[in-house]
Every structure is written in structure tokens, then in C-alpha cells.
Amino acid sequence: xTLSVRLVRGIGGATAAVAALFGLFAIGGTLLLFGLIQGLxxxxxxxxxxxxxxxxxxxxxxxxxxxxxxxxxYVPLDQIAPVLMQAILATEDHRFWDHHGINxxxxxxxxxxxxxxxxxxxxSTITQQLAKNLFFSFEQTISRKLKELLVALQIESQFSKQxxxxxxxxxxxxxxRAQGVAQAAHLFFDKPAAQLxxxxxxxxxxxxxxxxRYNPFRHIDRAKARQRVVLNRMVTAGFISAExxxxxxxxxxxxxKQGNNGPLGDYFVDWVLKGLEERYGAQVVYxxxxxxxxxxxxxxxxxxxxxLVGGLEDLEKNxxxxxxxxxxxxxxxxxxxxxxxxxxxxxxxxxxxxxxxRDYLQSEFNRAxxxxxxxxxxxxxxxxxxxxxxxxxxxxxxxxDKPVRVPLPGGQEWRPSNFRREYQGPVILKKAFYESINTxxxxxxVQTGPEAVIATANRCGIESPLNPVFSVALGxxxxxxxxxxxxxxxxxxxxxxxxxxxxxxxxxPYGQVLEEHIxxxxxxxxxxxxxxxxxxxxxxxxxxxxxxxxxxxxxxPAAGKTGTTNGYKDAWFTGFTPALCASVWVGYDREQGMxxxxxxxxxxxxxxxxxxxxFMTRATDGEPPRPFLQPAGIRFQSVDPRTGEPVSIESQxxxxxxxxxGE
Numbered sequence: 001x002t003l004s005v006r007l008v009r010g011i012g013g014a015t016a017a018v019a020a021l022f023g024l025f026a027i028g029g030t031l032l033l034f035g036l037i038q039g040l041x042x043x044x045x046x047x048x049x050x051x052x053x054x055x056x057x058x059x060x061x062x063x064x065x066x067x068x069x070x071x072x073x074y075v076p077l078d079q080i081a082p083v084l085m086q087a088i089l090a091t092e093d094h095r096f097w098d099h100h101g102i103n104x105x106x107x108x109x110x111x112x113x114x115x116x117x118x119x120x121x122x123x124s125t126i127t128q129q130l131a132k133n134l135f136f137s138f139e140q141t142i143s144r145k146l147k148e149l150l151v152a153l154q155i156e157s158q159f160s161k162q163x164x165x166x167x168x169x170x171x172x173x174x175x176x177r178a179q180g181v182a183q184a185a186h187l188f189f190d191k192p193a194a195q196l197x198x199x200x201x202x203x204x205x206x207x208x209x210x211x212x213r214y215n216p217f218r219h220i221d222r223a224k225a226r227q228r229v230v231l232n233r234m235v236t237a238g239f240i241s242a243e244x245x246x247x248x249x250x251x252x253x254x255x256x257k258q259g260n261n262g263p264l265g266d267y268f269v270d271w272v273l274k275g276l277e278e279r280y281g282a283q284v285v286y287x288x289x290x291x292x293x294x295x296x297x298x299x300x301x302x303x304x305x306x307x308l309v310g311g312l313e314d315l316e317k318n319x320x321x322x323x324x325x326x327x328x329x330x331x332x333x334x335x336x337x338x339x340x341x342x343x344x345x346x347x348x349x350x351x352x353x354x355x356x357x358r359d360y361l362q363s364e365f366n367r368a369x370x371x372x373x374x375x376x377x378x379x380x381x382x383x384x385x386x387x388x389x390x391x392x393x394x395x396x397x398x399x400x401d402k403p404v405r406v407p408l409p410g411g412q413e414w415r416p417s418n419f420r421r422e423y424q425g426p427v428i429l430k431k432a433f434y435e436s437i438n439t440x441x442x443x444x445x446v447q448t449g450p451e452a453v454i455a456t457a458n459r460c461g462i463e464s465p466l467n468p469v470f471s472v473a474l475g476x477x478x479x480x481x482x483x484x485x486x487x488x489x490x491x492x493x494x495x496x497x498x499x500x501x502x503x504x505x506x507x508x509p510y511g512q513v514l515e516e517h518i519x520x521x522x523x524x525x526x527x528x529x530x531x532x533x534x535x536x537x538x539x540x541x542x543x544x545x546x547x548x549x550x551x552x553x554x555x556x557p558a559a560g561k562t563g564t565t566n567g568y569k570d571a572w573f574t575g576f577t578p579a580l581c582a583s584v585w586v587g588y589d590r591e592q593g594m595x596x597x598x599x600x601x602x603x604x605x606x607x608x609x610x611x612x613x614x615f616m617t618r619a620t621d622g623e624p625p626r627p628f629l630q631p632a633g634i635r636f637q638s639v640d641p642r643t644g645e646p647v648s649i650e651s652q653x654x655x656x657x658x659x660x661x662g663e
Contacts, residue, residue, distance in 0.1 A: 043151065047159050047167045054289030054509045058269055060296045061350075061504065066264050069286055073182040077166040080181055081196040086239040087205035088169065091230050093126040094237045096165070100156045126168045127152040132283065173286055174204060175211040188216065190256035198244065199251040202230040216255065218364050224249075265301045267356030267366045268294070272502045280514075289509035295350035295502050300343055303618045304353035304582075308341045311611035312358055312586070318596045338589055339608075340367035341615060342485040343582040348519045349486065349498030352580070365589075372464050372478030373585060377436040377545075378563025378572040378604065379475035381491060381533050382457040384433055387444045388529045390452055395430035395532055395657040396637065396644040404442045406470055414470050416442040419564070419603075430657050431641045433536045434544030436562065438474060445473035459524040460487035461497055475563055484574045485583035491534050492559070492576040494629060495525030527631045528660050534559050534628055535658040537575070545605045546573060552613040556625045560612070562604030567593040571607030575616070578626045582615060584608040633661045 056069040077085075089096050124132075131151040155164060174184035184207070185193040189200050196204070206226035207214050216223035231245040240248075272294055276285045284290065316337060336358070343353040356366035365371070387393055401424040406414040416438045423439065432440035445453060453473050454466045462484075466477040486500040498521045506514045537559035540546045545562040560575020569591045574583040586607040587594065594602035638654040640647050647654050 043154060043158060047155070047163050056285060056288060056290045056292070058272065058292045058294060060264070060294060060298045060301075061352075062298060063293075064264075064298050066294070066296065067269055069179070073180060073186075074170050075180075075182045075193055077162055077169070080166075080169055080193045081201055083198045083240075084181060084185075084193060084196050084201035084204065085165065085169065086237075087198075087201045087230055087234055088172070089126075089165075090233040090237040090239055091205045092129070092208070094233065096126050097161060099125060100153065124148075125152065127155055127164055130164060130168050130171065131155060132287075172208055173211065174207045175215065178207075178211075186256075188255055189253075197251075198240065198248040199227075199253060202234065202248060203227045203253060206230045212364075215364075216253070217361065264298055265296050265354065266360035266364070267368060268296055268301065268351070268354040268502065270356075270364065270366060271354065271369055275502065276506070290514075291507040291509075291511075292503060293505045295345075295352060295504060296354075297352040300353040300619055301355075304341045304343060304355045304615055307611055307615035307618070308339050308355045308584070309358050311614055312337055312339050314610070315586070315602070315607055319602075320595070320597050335588070335590075337586065337594065338363075338367060339584065339586045339611065340371065340481045341582060341584050341611065342368045342481045343580060343615070343619065344485045344489050344500055346489045346492045346576060346579055346581055347498065347521075349489065349500045349521075350504075351482070351500055351502045353582075354482070354502075363589075367585065367589075368481045370480070371585075371589075372480055373570045373587060373591075374477065374565040375475035375479050375484060375572055376563035376565040376570060376604065377438070377441075377475060378484065378561050378574055379457070379473065379477075379479075380433065380436070380441055381488070381537065381561055382460065382462075383441055383444055383448070383453050383473040384429065384536065385491075385525060385529055385533050386448045386453045386456045387429075388532055389456075389526065390448050391444070393429060393444075394659055394663045395428065395433075395536060396639045396659065396663075397429050398426050398642070398644045399429065399432065399440050399443055401425055401427050401432065401437050401439050404439045406442065406446055408470075414442070416471070416474060426642050428639060428641050428644045428655060428657065430536050430539065431655060434539040436545050441473050442470065445470050456525075457487065459497065460490040461499065461524075462487050475565065481574075481583040481585045484572070485581050488560075488574045488576055488583065489581040490524050491530050491537070492578060492581055492628075493521065494631065495523060495527045495530035496521040497524040528633055531628070531631055531634055532658045532660070537561055538628070541575065545603075546575065546609050548605050548609045549573075549575070549613045549616075552610060552617070554613045554617045556616075556620055556623070557627050558616070559628070560609075562609060564601070564603040564605075568595065568601035568603070569593055571602050571604045573604050573608035573612045575609075575612055577616070577620060578628055579623075580616070580619060582612055582619075584612045584615075586611070634658055635661060 057065055058067040059065055128148055131148050170180040170182070172181065173179055175187070178184040178187045181193045184204050185191055185196055188204065189196065203216060203223060206223065206229060209226070213219065214223045214226045228249055231249055234240045235242050235245050272292065273285060276290070276292065280288070319337070338357055340357065341353065341355045342351065344351055354368050356368040357363050403423065404416055408414055418438050419436065424437070427437065427440065429440065450468045450470055450472045454468060457466060462479055464477070464479050464483060466472055469476065482500060490497040498519065501517055503515070503517060505516045508514055538557070540561055541549050541558050546560050549558065556577055558575055558577050560573060563570065563572030569587055571586040571594065572584065576582070586602070594607065596602065636656050637659050638647050638649045638651065638656055639645060640653055641655040
């Protein structure tokens with residue numbers, strides 16, 4: 001009896017505790033819901049105002065607007081082709097007509113995947129995606145998602161499905177200049193949205209998932225594969241038959257003829273947008289109304305583009321296989337010689353100009369940033385700095401130019417050779433540098449070790465992975481023109497490295513500063529040793545492999561280094577004045593050798609240096625000549641280029657070398 005009473009009392013106590021717990025949860029849930037409701041934005045009337053988010057604007061450093069992302073041509077639902085509506089519904093939300101703003105099964109599945117794993121799972125209906133336009137923070141929090149669900153339910157209760165779909169179709173993003181179905185139909189097919197056929201509509205419906213990846217102007221194979229997915233979903237949703245889908249997939253697409261209507265500095269703008277997406281997400285970048293002030297100088301950008309394209313065209317005039325119309329001998333522009341140019345402000349790291357290829361509309365691949373090519377002898381400044389720092393050598397030290405064999409593991413040998421297959425015998429390091437003698441460089445890297453050379457390059461700003469082998473000193477690892485311009489700027493700035501950047505400031509729609517770049521440099525190199533290398537790089541321009549710069553009329557103080565890789569696959573020239581550094585790369589995307597009609601190879605001095613000279617001559621026009629700042633503790637000595645011994649400055653064979661006090 002006593003046990004029964006205790007059991008009943010225990011059960012009763014547990015029931016009361018559970019009831020109290022549920023009561024607390026109910027109160028907490030009510031308070032949470034009340035708090036969420038209190039923080040919900042007002043839904044505009046009419047609904048089309050929900051998509052009136054401010055545009056994101058990209059500006060040059062001088063305030064000139066480069067690109068506006070946003071702003072739409074609103075069209076009513078009856079002026080949109082039914083097949084386009086069906087294609088987007090099948091792709092984005094095939095149960096749109098059945099749910100009330102939330103797809104319960106997809107939401108529960110996405111929530112389970114999100115809380116049980118390390119990845120996010122999207123489950124937004126069309127109504128939820130439309131609701132996002134009322135939130136400008138785009139924060140990915142549970143609170144934000146709950147608010148989004150509540151707003152979606154509110155939209156469904158206030159507006160018809162037709163009104164919701166109409167607003168959505170006018171806000172969906174197909175690309176930077178294609179916000180909404182009207183702009184997309186015009187941009188890609190030059191027709192109103194009402195006149196799109198099934199093939200065109202299914203291709204457009206596949207773009208919002210990734211407008212860049214599936215852009216049919218650049219990636220038609222990817223776009224067609226995505227179109228196939230859309231058509232299959234339309235069949236599954238019951239909108240079309242399998243036979244009609246097959247016919248649409250096989251139908252040739254006639255795209256609008258493209259002109260050069262992109263923003264100034266297309267490659268630069270793409271680079272900036274990619275960085276913004278990585279930091280803020282695509283939703284904020286393309287729908288958040290950002291105001292972005294970049295480092296681009298419009299004048300220098302135009303000069304960079306004209307110099308690169310003009311230089312490549314001049315080069316092609318003496319190359320086989322390129323007819324007068326420039327069509328190439330293979331599959332079009334991809335088979336034509338390509339190039340890239342990056343210009344950086346020395347004492348800040350600000351990217352002032354960037355050209356990633358000869359024609360952005362034909363190829364959006366940014367060779368200035370994304371193409372890592374071997375730098376050849378253009379990498380030698382890092383080697384010589386390392387040698388001066390680590391070894392007891394100076395620009396006046398003598399080494400013997402002779403055949404070199406370096407034993408490698410496994411019984412192999414490294415046998416670097418000179419460009420002209422000739423050997424000069426004893427020669428001072430300065431002359432070996434400006435004449436780009438490979439056997440001397442090989443002897444130096446054997447003594448320093450490749451790891452030390454890589455460490456120097458990294459301190460200067462080279463971020464690409466470098467293979468720790470002896471040939472790294474001769475530029476056997478891939479680097480980008482942006483990296484080379486940034487790293488050479490470190491020498492120009494007296495050993496201080498300023499990381500390259502493209503954005504000065506980012507503001508939200510209300511003028512709040514989200515980020516602002518403060519110029520800050522890091523001492524990466526000894527300023528005296530850096531100046532010794534700069535002095536040798538000046539000789540490259542004045543009397544060495546880059547002498548064409550002077551012959552073409554550029555007279556201001558300048559320093560640089562040419563680079564040519566095996567088989568003439570890459571031609572480089574990276575050089576600088578005290579204020580501006582520019583790197584130029586020339587080559588084929590398919591890494592084939594560059595030869596002239598006589599069969600001679602195209603070197604860095606012949607292919608890249610003339611483009612650099614053309615650009616820098618115009619970029620520095622009107623500026624007074626500025627010498628490189630000589631640090632205290634540096635003296636100049638005239639020496640014999642074969643013995644390194646001091647000679648009279650009047651001596652015909654005298655070579656002036658920069659030495660530190662005590663050397």
C-alpha cells in the first residue's frame with residue numbers, strides 16, 4: 001500500500017515536472033516568436049517594390065563608375081513566355097503552386113543536414129527567396145532564417161501566387177547586366193521575354209545557379225549541360241514531354257552579337273568582385289547595394305589595354321599562322337598569342353591597371369591573376385638578393401661562366417645552359433645578372449640552396465607554391481603577373497613590401513564603412529642589398545637583355561628583368577620606376593613555343609619588354625625623371641668586369657657596381 005502510494009506520487013510529480021517544462025518551453029517559444037515578429041520588416045505595397053533594392057556600384061579611384069549591378073526592367077506576368085515561367089519553376093520551386101510559402105519536407109531535410117553535418121543545405125522556396133530582399137545584412141543565422149520564414153508566410157497571406165511569381169521573375173539574377181527576365185532575354189537573345197522559345201527559356205533558367213560558371217558566351221558546353229538538367233526537371237514536373245525536351249536540347253541557339261560593352265577594366269572588376277564574394281557572399285555583393293571604391297586608375301587602365309593589344313598585334317605581324325584578319329589557324333582566339341599586364345603603385349601596393357587578356361568578351365580567363373606560368377630568368381632578382389645576403393659575395397664578385405653539372409638524387413644531373421650556348425669565362429656577378437647568364441645563377445643556387453631563394457621570394461610577395469629544386473632560381477615554378485609586379489615593387493620600395501590590393505573602401509547602402517584599406521608596409525629586405533639588386537636591374541634596361549626599352553624611347557630611370565622559358569613558351573618583362581611597377585607576360589594559353597616567320601624564338605626582351613615600354617612611356621608622360629633613392633652606406637666602385645678589381649672610371653672596360661661600406 002505504501003509502495004503504491006509512493007509510486008503514484010512519483011508518477012504525479014514527474015507529470016507535473018514535464019508539464020512545467022513544457023510550459024516553460026511554450027512561454028519561451030512565445031517570447032521568441034514575439035521578438036521575431038517585432039523585428040520583422042514591413043512588406044511593401046504593391047509587392048513589386050520588394051525588389052527595389054539599391055544597386056551595387058563599383059567605382060574607380062577617381063570616382064568614375066565602372067559598373068552598376070542592379071536596376072531592373074519590370075515586366076508583368078502576361079509579358080513573360082509561359083515556357084520561361086515553367087522552366088524556372090521546375091528548376092527553383094516545382095511545388096510553388098501547392099505550398100503556402102514553405103516547402104515543409106525540404107525545410108526539415110535541410111535543417112537536419114545542417115545540424116547534423118558540417119555543411120549548409122538550402123531549402124528556400126521562391127517566396128522565401130523573394131523575402132530575402134527585405135533583409136540587407138544577409139547574415140546566415142537561425143534567427144534570420146526564422147524571420148525569413150515568417151515573412152514568406154506573410155507574403156503568401158497578402159498576395160496571390162501570380163503576384164509573387166511576377167515579382168520573383170523580375171528580380172532573379174542571371175548575371176551582372178541581366179537582373180530579371182527582361183534584361184536576361186535582351187542580353188542573351190536580343191528579344192523580349194514574351195518571345196523566348198523553350199530552348200532559350202531552359203538555357204536562361206539554368207543560369208541563376210551560377211551565372212559566371214554557366215555563362216553561354218564563355219562556357220557554352222557548361223551552359224548546354226545545365227540546360228539539359230532544366231529540361232529534364234521540366235519533364236519530371238509534367239510541364240513538357242520527353243520528346244519536346246529532346247527537340248529543344250538539339251535546337252541551335254542564336255545568341256545576341258556581343259560588342260565591347262563591358263565595364264572599363266573587365267578583368268580587374270572580375271577580380272574585385274571575386275574577392276568581395278569571398279568576404280561577403282554573392283547575395284550581399286549582387287543584391288546588397290554596396291558602394292565599392294577601387295584602386296583602378298581609368299587612364300592607366302586604358303593605356304594598359306591599348307599597349308597590350310597593340311603590342312600583341314605588332315608581334316603577330318612577324319609570326320606565322322596569323323592571317324591579316326587575326327582569326328588564327330586553329331579554333332579562333334584561343335590559338336592567338338595572349339598576354340597580361342599589371343601595374344602597381346610602388347609605395348602602397350594599389351593595383352592601378354590590370355589586363356588579363358586581349359579580349360575579355362572572347363575569354364574571361366584572367367591571365368594576370370589566374371595563370372601561373374614559369375618566369376624564367378625573371379626570377380633571378382630573388383636569387384641574387386639571397387646570394388648577397390647569405391653568401392660572402394657582392395656585385396663585383398667573379399664567378400666563371402662554364403658548363404655546369406649538378407648531381408641530383410637518383411643518379412641524375414641538372415645541366416643548365418646559357419641562352420646562346422656560349423661561355424664567357426670569368427665575369428662579375430653584376431654582368432652575369434644583366435646578361436642573364438644561367439650557369440652563374442646555377443652556381444649561386446647550389447650554394448644558397450633553393451629553400452633560401454623561395455624564402456626571399458615569399459617575403460617579397462610571391463604566394464604561389466614554389467618547388468624547392470635548384471631550377472627554381474631559373475624560374476621553373478609558376479607565378480602570376482600580379483605576384484611578379486607585387487614582388488618587384490618590394491625592391492623598388494627599398495625592401496618594404498606593400499601587399500597588392502584592389503579596394504580602398506566598401507560601404508553599405510546607408511553609407512556605413514564595411515572595410516577601408518590602410519596602407520601598411522612590412523620590411524621584407526635589407527634596403528642596402530635591395531638597392532644593389534635594383535642597380536643591377538637598371539643595367540638590364542640600360543645595356544642588358546631589356547635594352548629594347550631604351551631603344552624604344554623610354555628615358556626615365558627604370559629597372560627590370562626579362563624572362564624567357566624553355567622552348568620560348570613564356571616571355572616576361574617586369575620593371576619599375578620609383579613610383580610605378582608593371583609586369584608583362586606574353587605567351588599562348590596552350591603553352592606552345594613562340595617563333596617568328598624566320599624560326600627565331602620570341603624572348604622576353606622581344607615579346608614583353610616592348611609592351612612594357614609602350615605602356616610606361618605613356619603612363620609616366622609629363623612626370624619629371626626621378627632617380628632611385630640611394631640608401632646611406634652604399635658607394636659606387638668602377639671595376640674590371642672580368643677580374644672585379646678596381647679600375648679608373650675612365651677605363652673603357654670599367655663597370656660601375658654598388659657596394660656596401662666595407663665591401
